[in-house]
Amino acid sequence: MLSDRAQGLFKVVVVWKLDRFSRNKNESAISKVKLKKNGARVLSAMENIPEESEGIILESILESVAEYYIYDLIEKTNRGRKGVDLQCKHVGGRPLLGYSVNPDHTYMIDDYSAETVRQIFNMCASGSSFSQIIDEMNRQGRKTGPESLLAKTRSMNF
Template sequence: MIRAAAYARFSSDNQRDESIDAQLSAIHKFAQDNGFEIVAEYIDRAKTGTNDRREDFQRMIADSASGDFEAVIVHKLDRFARSRYDSAFYKRTLKTNGVQLVSVLEHFGSEPESIIMEGLLESMSEYYSANLSREVKKGQMENALACKHTGGQPPLGYQVTADLKYEINENEAKVIQYIFNSVLNGKSYADISEELNQRG
């Protein structure tokens, strides 16, 4: 049996732990069917694969030097990294430590052509993230130009309608008016803040 570590990741707060469960389930089944023994699990939740600032990912890379496992199994290569540089760098680190990277869904074999296929998939993963970021920013810009809400908490005194337009929140508007009137009457920011906190 080849000792292996399982690595799972999802990239957005909008995703859920079910994504992790599905990845780990597929990894464990693959391991059972292909002569691997899972001896460790590393999981990063709501962490992008476009950079390496992932706590469990870094712990896994560090642990790869310990000799505790001989392979890292991921559901797909884009769970490991969505950056070609990071993918190449950390795969090299694993290889130096005698650890192979294995994908449940992508099998390249040992033929020279596999180098091209693996590189192509890594490029597509990086393109997907870059293109998604561009499209999101474009959508946010279009919303902003149309005076629509682009996400997050609306400014104090406003609320967001069903069609993403801003409208005055009457209750919060009274607070805004109170703040401005208090400033005009010479009250300090500290006094205004204390009074508002007392009001709840």
């Protein structure tokens, strides 16, 4: 956007609200200075910010509130993650190698992949390099991705 404005491709950046332009007041200020230097400005569709001097303080407050929102959200998210971690609950994605997930989202040891973890740990503790460990796991056909589930189900008798 900044390079396009330097080439004169537009005169105004219209955003829904200022927090859509940036939620970091320093980055916002730097970008706005660069735009202004090249004859452009940022307008908010939902926030009527006057062009007079009181617009400066209003815009600054709105940008500060947007930045506060992000940092507050990060703190709340981290607090929630810590609470889930303390309950040993899985919140999505691939479970850690060596574990599977119960219906109540708690972890349980997965015997097949746990053996892989034990072997990796023992090899590492005995001084094996990463490439040696990888070579040995490949030699045994042990995988850590979706392939491990296929190998596990193939070895089961149904």
